[in-house]
Amino acid sequence: MKHLRAVNKKARRIDDFVAARDEDVVALQNPNNRQPQPRPHIPMGCSLMFSPGWEVDSAGGTAGLCQPVERDIYDCYVTCYWPAQVPDHLNNSPDWSSKCASATKDWRNLDLVFP
Amino acid sequence: MKKLLAFIPVFACATLGWSGSLFLGGYPNSILVVDESSGKVVDKIHLETGLPVSMHLSEDRKKIYVTTNDHSGIEVIDLATRKVTNHFVLNTATKRYRFNGGVPDPEGKLFYTVTTEIDKQLEHFDIGKPKYTVIDLAQQKIVKTVEVAAEDENDASGGYGRNVFEISPDGKYLYQFRNKVMILDSADFKVVDTIDLSKPDFPGMENIGFGADLDSIPEPGKHVSIFTASDPIVHNRVFGIGRFDLNSRQMTFSPIGPAPMGMAGLQVTPDNKSAYTVVANGMHGNKRCEFWSFQLSTDRLTERAEVQCRTRFSFGSSSDGKKLYIYGAGFEVEVYDAATLKHERTWDLNNDVTMAGLVVIP
Numbered sequence: 451m452k453h454l455r456a457v458n459k460k461a462r463r464i465d466d467f468v469a470a471r472d473e474d475v476v477a478l479q480n481p482n483n484r485q486p487q488p489r490p491h492i493p494m495g496c497s498l499m500f501s502p503g504w505e506v507d508s509a510g511g512t513a514g515l516c517q518p519v520e521r522d523i524y525d526c527y528v529t530c531y532w533p534a535q536v537p538d539h540l541n542n543s544p545d546w547s548s549k550c551a552s553a554t555k556d557w558r559n560l561d562l563v564f565p
Numbered sequence: 566m567k568k569l570l571a572f573i574p575v576f577a578c579a580t581l582g583w584s585g586s587l588f589l590g591g592y593p594n595s596i597l598v599v600d601e602s603s604g605k606v607v608d609k610i611h612l613e614t615g616l617p618v619s620m621h622l623s624e625d626r627k628k629i630y631v632t633t634n635d636h637s638g639i640e641v642i643d644l645a646t647r648k649v650t651n652h653f654v655l656n657t658a659t660k661r662y663r664f665n666g667g668v669p670d671p672e673g674k675l676f677y678t679v680t681t682e683i684d685k686q687l688e689h690f691d692i693g694k695p696k697y698t699v700i701d702l703a704q705q706k707i708v709k710t711v712e713v714a715a716e717d718e719n720d721a722s723g724g725y726g727r728n729v730f731e732i733s734p735d736g737k738y739l740y741q742f743r744n745k746v747m748i749l750d751s752a753d754f755k756v757v758d759t760i761d762l763s764k765p766d767f768p769g770m771e772n773i774g775f776g777a778d779l780d781s782i783p784e785p786g787k788h789v790s791i792f793t794a795s796d797p798i799v800h801n802r803v804f805g806i807g808r809f810d811l812n813s814r815q816m817t818f819s820p821i822g823p824a825p826m827g828m829a830g831l832q833v834t835p836d837n838k839s840a841y842t843v844v845a846n847g848m849h850g851n852k853r854c855e856f857w858s859f860q861l862s863t864d865r866l867t868e869r870a871e872v873q874c875r876t877r878f879s880f881g882s883s884s885d886g887k888k889l890y891i892y893g894a895g896f897e898v899e900v901y902d903a904a905t906l907k908h909e910r911t912w913d914l915n916n917d918v919t920m921a922g923l924v925v926i927p
Contacts, residue, residue, distance in 0.1 A: 513850030516876045521895040524592055524917055525877075528616060528634070539616070544635050548593050551916040552896045 506534075520554040537563045585884030588629060588642075589892065589914075590617035590921025596631065597916055598647060601883055601925075604898070604912035613652045614638025617921040619666030623673060624734065624785060629924055630669050630676065637662040639676060639700065644926060653705035659685045664698070668730040668739070670751070676700040677739055677751065679713065679721050679729050695721045697754040711754040717747070733811040734786040740811065742790070748814055760816060761794070786811045789861070790831045791842055793824045804828060806840070806864050819864040828857075829879075834886030834903075835927075837861060841889055841903060843872065843880050852876075856889065856906045870906035881923040893918045 456462040507514030516522045526534035527547060537543035543563050550559040586607075587599040594615050598608035615635025622629055628650075629642045636654035643650045655662045660682060667678030678700065682693040695718055699709040713721045721729075721741070731740040738757065741747040746760035788809040795802045805820035827845040834840065840859045847853050854874030860867045872891070881890040882903065889901040898912040 507849065511849065514876055516894050525894060540634065551592055553917055554895060
């Protein structure tokens with residue numbers, strides 16, 4: 451049966467109907483809704499994403515970040531704690547911050563990394 | 566007049582009261598020494614092996630054992646001279662190790678931790694399972710490893726910046742304070758006993774390790790901290806103050822009330838009469854924090870005051886227990902008065918601090 455596919459409108463409606471029977475319908479603000487909240491899809495890891503300046507917290511927002519976000523930059527760098535576009539300390543760029551003791555104040559001293 | 570001038574410095578010290586030194590891990594590779602009375606960085610101890618991720622004060626309070634993560638290093642700092650007396654790394658060209666802190670034995674010869682070994686192969690890395698590890702500080706190498714039981718692997722290596730173990734004053738037992746209290750024989754790492762109490766989780770808070778808590782207690786071999794427990798019927802979580810005797814392995818637990826969402830470690834004053842913690846409720850932008858102070862003679866919550874909490878921070882107290890510190894992430898230390906729980910001043914260290922914790926020396 452897996453090799454069969456719908457080729458006309460009626461067959462596609464039947465397909466949709468069968469697929470809809472597996473889904474659950476819940477109220478958006480139902481306090482008894484025990485379904486887990488969908489997690490944002492964030493590609494984890496220091497250098498896995500290539501959107502410079504994009505930094506989000508574990509919930510996909512920015513409310514969980516330090517203020518200013520430069521305070522978090524070393525934890526992105528050392529532990530990959532926040533997903534952010536920074537080099538990684540442990541494997542590839544151990545000297546990235548060797549001239550910068552305070553990221554908020556002297557971030558211009560951070561090294562340039564050319565992959 | 567001379568008498569008056571001679572009296573002034575004494576009076577000033579007595580008024581300030583807190584004249585100890587704080588040792589904090591600093592980016593990129595140093596230990597910052599901060600004078601408590603001025604809030605200034607008076608010394609930077611350079612670490613040869615890289616970025617500090619944990620510190621542990623020795624039993625005699627004469628040395629600090631620092632672990633670094635660039636190449637999995639260990640450095641020993643002599644507090645009298647503020648010099649590094651021993652340093653080495655575990656990584657080799659084909660082997661890497663990961664570990665989060667550890668504890669030295671009472672004689673300062675061995676260092677106990679939990680390591681994960683990573684072997685570099687031709688085209689990939691083999692990542693091993695966590696192992697209890699003994700490092701000989703004189704030989705500067707691993708001398709013993711024991712595999713962690715499969716059921717204990719979770720959280721065995723501690724969190725980032727947390728100490729993995731505490732050790733009894735006689736060196737016979739190792740203690741792991743995690744989702745339960747595990748007591749291990751230091752000779753063979755066999756589990757001697759387990760106690761079903763857990764450290765409270767604190768999202769976004771690093772300093773729930775026991776090293777900093779122990780540092781604030783004047784009595785060696787005694788451990789006082791906040792634990793949570795739940796009843797077996799409705800699993801209601803309560804928090805309370807637990808007192809642990811590391812020698813006799815005896816523990817007393819005084820429940821106080823329903824457990825909040827997160828609590829920091831307990832900072833006990835040197836006179837052992839009061840203790841402080843920070844409580845957090847809510848997440849991210851909705852997080853609210855409060856200082857809670859306790860009277861240890863009655864195990865009662867005596868005072869609460871809202872505090873503007875950072876997204877992530879660590880909590881510590883001064884050498885005389887009269888000031889409370891909130892520090893990290895970043896370069897500032899906020900100083901609060903322990904009696905009023907009010908903000909007093911903010912120190913600018915001009916150097917970001919790591920999550921290695923805080924060691925306070927009177």
